[in-house]
Amino acid sequence: MDKKKVIKYVIITYAIAWALQIAGALYMVNNPGMTGQMVFKGSMAVCMFAPLAAALLVKADFRSMGWKPKFKGNIGWLFFCAYASTIPTVLGAALFYGIFPNLLDTSGSYLIAQGEAMGVDIEEQLANTGLTIQTYMLTSLAACIYAPFLNIITAIGEEVGWRGFLYPELNKSFGKIGTWLIGGTIWGAFHFPSIIFGGYEYGFDYLGKPVLGLIAFTITCIALGVLEEIVYSRTKSIWYAALMHGSVNCIGTLPLMLLNVNDPTVDKYMILGPYMNGLIAGIPLIIIAAIMGAIAIRKQKAKEVSV
Numbered sequence: 001m002d003k004k005k006v007i008k009y010v011i012i013t014y015a016i017a018w019a020l021q022i023a024g025a026l027y028m029v030n031n032p033g034m035t036g037q038m039v040f041k042g043s044m045a046v047c048m049f050a051p052l053a054a055a056l057l058v059k060a061d062f063r064s065m066g067w068k069p070k071f072k073g074n075i076g077w078l079f080f081c082a083y084a085s086t087i088p089t090v091l092g093a094a095l096f097y098g099i100f101p102n103l104l105d106t107s108g109s110y111l112i113a114q115g116e117a118m119g120v121d122i123e124e125q126l127a128n129t130g131l132t133i134q135t136y137m138l139t140s141l142a143a144c145i146y147a148p149f150l151n152i153i154t155a156i157g158e159e160v161g162w163r164g165f166l167y168p169e170l171n172k173s174f175g176k177i178g179t180w181l182i183g184g185t186i187w188g189a190f191h192f193p194s195i196i197f198g199g200y201e202y203g204f205d206y207l208g209k210p211v212l213g214l215i216a217f218t219i220t221c222i223a224l225g226v227l228e229e230i231v232y233s234r235t236k237s238i239w240y241a242a243l244m245h246g247s248v249n250c251i252g253t254l255p256l257m258l259l260n261v262n263d264p265t266v267d268k269y270m271i272l273g274p275y276m277n278g279l280i281a282g283i284p285l286i287i288i289a290a291i292m293g294a295i296a297i298r299k300q301k302a303k304e305v306s307v
Contacts, residue, residue, distance in 0.1 A: 001173040012054035020047040025198030051161020065164040066237040081244035092281030096273030105261035108133035113262040151246025159242040184222030206271040220277040223289035
């Protein structure tokens with residue numbers, strides 16, 4: 001591992017991403033409403049290209065990252081990357097709502113309340129287009145069929161840096177388990193300013209804030225990093241990791257938007273679920289990552305013995 005290059009890469013990535021996240025978050029907090037939300041979301045989208053920019057600046061080997069889609073022999077991985085995140089998402093949400101059934105509401109009340117907080121009457125806007133809140137929810141679910149492929153546009157910015165450069169470098173010195181733990185922690189910390197200053201993923205009033213949010217999100221990144229590194233190593237193409245990343249960003253956010261009840265007490269439970277980055281809702285993801293990780297390590301050891 002080129003230690004100096006890795007450290008330089010991390011410093012540049014954090015400098016760019018953290019500056020964008022803090023600026024966007026502070027603007028949102030000082031300008032509540034739709035404009036503030038859009039600025040914050042915009043800053044989050046732009047900062048996804050920070051790992052790519054850092055990889056360019058440290059002169060990472062882009063030629064070896066696998067820029068050809070390589071469909072032959074990878075069709076199964078294509079569907080896995082696009083839709084497999086549905087499994088931990090559904091299982092995690094079911095586990096969360098099974099423990100907290102009083103937080104489940106299929107009327108879209110949480111979504112409506114979030115719109116009101118931004119000064120938007122969602123029901124009125126939907127009515128103007130001939131939709132109801134229920135049909136909008138169904139449309140959102142249907143959008144997840146194609147949204148992972150659209151999300152590749154931004155997800156590739158992170159994946160070039162994480163899976164394309166950082167994980168292969170770490171693997172030279174730390175092996176798979178060390179790479180997954182260290183790489184996932186670095187990936188998680190990439191989002192820390194948005195969690196602390198912008199209430200990203202967990203809001204501002206959750207149990208154990210802000211430390212528990214940082215821990216929970218890091219655990220999620222470690223688990224996702226295991227899956228995406230396995231995908232990348234098997235397909236030899238950076239696009240598959242980006243597709244999986246894009247899928248998580250789409251499918252993984254649906255339970256809260258569509259199923260949470262509009263209740264002031266719900267915010268404190270955000271650290272637990274229903275997103276799969278919650279401490280309870282994330283259990284299925286962690287189990288799946290552990291199983292696939294163990295299989296990957298066993299296959300690697302078997303391959304080394306045969307050689």
